[in-house]
Amino acid sequence: MRSQRLTTVILIGMLLGIAVGAACHSFWPDPATASGIAGYIGLFTDIFLRLIKMIIAPLVFSTLVVGVAHMGDPKAVGRIGGKAMIWFISASLVSLLLGLVLVNLLRPGDNLNLPLPDVGAATSLKVSSLSLKDFVTHLVPRSIFESMANNEILQIVVFSLFFGVACAALGERARLVVHGVEELSHIILRITGYVMALAPIAVFASMASIITTQGLGILVTYGKFVAEFYLGLALLWLLLIMVGFAFFGAHVFRLVELVREPFLLAFSTASSEAAYPKMMQQMEKFPVSKKIISFVLPMGYSFNLDGSMMYCTFATLFIAQAYNITMPIGQQITMLLLLMLTSKGMAGVPRASLVVIAATLASFNLPEAGLLLIIGIDQFLDMGRSATNVIGNALATAVVAKWEGEETPRRGVAHVPQVEAV
Amino acid sequence: MRAGLVLAACLLLAALPAWAQDELTGTLKKLRDSGTITLGYRESSLPFSYVTAGGTPIGYALDLCREVADDAAAELGVPELRIALKPVTPEDRIQKLVSGDIDLECGSTTNNVERQQQVAFSPITFVAGTKLLVPRASPVQSYRDLAGKTVVVTVGTTNEAAVKKLSDRQHLGIRFVTTPDHAQSYALLASGGADAFATDDVLLYGFVATAKNGAAFHVVGDYLSYEPYGLMYRRDDPAFATVVQASFARMADAGILRDDYNRWFTKRLPTGETLNLPMSPQLAEIFRLLGQPD
Known part of the structure; x- marks a missing residue:
């Protein structure tokens, strides 16, 4: 299926899913029946997400090993990693800051038209995995099979770096293995193609099942908060595209076009992971070399979650506003810097943003009961966050490639698009 | 010899925390x-x-x-x-x-x-949280539809306090009726003496499942309080x-x-x-x- 057409089909699947979900929700208003039906519809999403999880570990391993082995020089690995981290940290700061500025301008929490959880209510969410020691220890796999079994991307990256550097050092003597791993990566990418054929059904099922259970009414209830958060995300997209424009000129629009499909996938399944394999293929078409994509992209999935970053400041201050607690600007800046550190330490923890928000609320004496207010609609917000993370990572990968002196499309240089059949 | 002593001391020190951990407390x-x-x-x-x-x-x-x-x-x-x-x-x-x-x-x-x-x-x-029980035919879908309506609550419950606070904050002007226990509150709703009954959702689902004529009612809206x-x-x-x-x-x-x-x-x-x-x-x-x- 051609990429263009697949994107259209996914979009149709998404709209159809919304319609069917809304119909089911009004046809079976009884919540127990609705959640039962949603369970059956959601089956297709579960299968799709499981297939994605099945290919992620071998995909990261094989592409990264080949990439590093071909780089040849361990110094290049360090240099690219360093450049990527510089970009990740700047992008995170900008995202956090944008969230902070917007929540102060829009003030979605003021005179909230919603019942508030009692200030005294407590959630006892465990937030201990924030220490630097745990994070650093956790980076290093104790068994590559354990890391692969649990899809611990960062641990797989660490092992693959060792493996790739060793291959490069052995040169001729490791040629067969590198060749084998390269073939493995082609096989996995072919499997990705098969799995992607299921994407439109998965997207349809995911939207239909979410809306069957929750209905669209919940969006009206939380209207102002949801609308203003999505407005914020849209501004962040615009900002990222503008930065991309500075680097690549009008070619940035081609980048946007290329990531449309992973973007829609991440949005409708609320999982950035679901978009990973497709993202790799699309970035190659920009073009960015495999060695950069295979290295920067899996790291970005842990360290460069722009949408999630923005949500951290936005949601924390929303809760403060809802409870009528004034936070002086100095305290807000402290909070921003703290979020910067904690969020990086939480890399790889599933649903990290909520855990990070819980920890931040606790350290600034804000009522943690406020969490109960926002977790009810987290699924809808997670959709936007995941999609934003996809855009952020596309840009990060392209910029690092350019910084490395690759022949990425430049301002004003014409580029012949090569859309290959999948 | 001295090196041996230092080594022994180090080993002892290293062993101390391990031994302390073995001793259970609480x-x-x-x-x-x-x-x-x-x-x-x-x-x-x-x-x-x-x-x-x-x-x-x-x-x-x-x-x-x-x-x-x-x-x-x-x-x-x-x-x-x-x-x-x-x-x-x-x-x-x-x-x-x-x-x-x-x-x-x-x-x-x-x-x-x-x-x-x-x-x-x-x-x-x-x-758990406060929700509303209303007749299936009722137009009430959320607390926003309660303006000027009558709500029955059980006296002294946290739900009573939560809904009264909400009514004040949102200027809904809800009329409240109270009864001494949940069964009487339900009976009042069932007899048509109130438009809605507000209490913990798990209790409301219990009434729908077990009470006489319970199937004629349903639970609506979002949480009005959270427990x-x-x-x-x-x-x-x-x-x-x-x-x-x-x-x-x-x-x-x-x-x-x-x-x-x-x-x-x-x-x-x-x-x-x-x-x-x-x-x-x-x-x-x-x-x-x-x-x-x-």
């Missing part, structure tokens, strides 16, 4: 010494913790507590702990826990900052806290939390009722945060 020590864990249960907090006609305590919270007991036994390295059961009431549950009468309270207790001064709480096991429930254990006991946390992480990861929830809230209960109360999005998100796979 609840774990009590469990090991007695070979028994005592669970506190409620007599009629359906479906969290209640007594069957035959006198056996059962329920969602008790099932979760038994899992924690298994993990405590594993931590102590014993095949199993004897489980003793003692009844508690809302009045004496904290005191019985603090005094050591029970080791784990398995009921429906709201986790709040005030109680955290005295006891520790497990992760959230259930999010996060948890299991209670003694505070300032980091070793036991770790066991409880790890136990919940294990239950989330293995899908036990979700399965136990469904067994007690959506399927037919051993005592015959079916509550038909699907998991709230809030609780679903909390279980995911604890590590339940999607």
Whole structure:
């Protein structure tokens, strides 16, 4: 299926899913029946997400090993990693800051038209995995099979770096293995193609099942908060595209076009992971070399979650506003810097943003009961966050490639698009 | 020789913390010494913790507590702990826990900052909250439709306070009627004396499932107040806290939390009722945060 057409089909699947979900929700208003039906519809999403999880570990391993082995020089690995981290940290700061500025301008929490959880209510969410020691220890796999079994991307990256550097050092003597791993990566990418054929059904099922259970009414209830958060995300997209424009000129629009499909996938399944394999293929078409994509992209999935970053400041201050607690600007800046550190330490923890928000609320004496207010609609917000993370990572990968002196499309240089059949 | 002494001293020092860790304290020590864990249960907090006609305590919270007991036994390295059961009431549950009468309270207790001064709480096991029960034919879909309508509440409940506060804050001008207990509040709604009955959603689902003519009513709207429930254990006991946390992480990861929830809230209960109360999005998100796979 051609990429263009697949994107259209996914979009149709998404709209159809919304319609069917809304119909089911009004046809079976009884919540127990609705959640039962949603369970059956959601089956297709579960299968799709499981297939994605099945290919992620071998995909990261094989592409990264080949990439590093071909780089040849361990110094290049360090240099690219360093450049990527510089970009990740700047992008995170900008995202956090944008969230902070917007929540102060829009003030979605003021005179909230919603019942508030009692200030005294407590959630006892465990937030201990924030220490630097745990994070650093956790980076290093104790068994590559354990890391692969649990899809611990960062641990797989660490092992693959060792493996790739060793291959490069052995040169001729490791040629067969590198060749084998390269073939493995082609096989996995072919499997990705098969799995992607299921994407439109998965997207349809995911939207239909979410809306069957929750209905669209919940969006009206939380209207102002949801609308203003999505407005914020849209501004962040615009900002990222503008930065991309500075680097690549009008070619940035081609980048946007290329990531449309992973973007829609991440949005409708609320999982950035679901978009990973497709993202790799699309970035190659920009073009960015495999060695950069295979290295920067899996790291970005842990360290460069722009949408999630923005949500951290936005949601924390929303809760403060809802409870009528004034936070002086100095305290807000402290909070921003703290979020910067904690969020990086939480890399790889599933649903990290909520855990990070819980920890931040606790350290600034804000009522943690406020969490109960926002977790009810987290699924809808997670959709936007995941999609934003996809855009952020596309840009990060392209910029690092350019910084490395690759022949990425430049301002004003014409580029012949090569859309290959999948 | 001197080097040997230094080495010996170093070894001794290195061994000290390990030896200190071996010495159990708090609840774990009590469990090991007695070979028994005592669970506190409620007599009629359906479906969290209640007594069957035959006198056996059962329920969602008790099932979760038994899992924690298994993990405590594993931590102590014993095949199993004897489980003793003692009844508690809302009045004496904290005191019985603090005094050591029970080791784990398995009921429906709201986790709040005030109680955290005295006891520790497990992760959230259930999010209860005030919702509205209205006739199926009623146009009321949310608290916003209540302006000028009559709402019955049971006197002295937290729900009464929550809905009155909401009415004031949103200038809804709701007329309130109060009755001394939930059954009378329901009867007033059923007789047409009120447009809606506001109380904990789990109780409302209970009325729909079991009360005469219950099927003519349904529960609507979002939470008007939130009551996060948890299991209670003694505070300032980091070793036991770790066991409880790890136990919940294990239950989330293995899908036990979700399965136990469904067994007690959506399927037919051993005592015959079916509550038909699907998991709230809030609780679903909390279980995911604890590590339940999607």
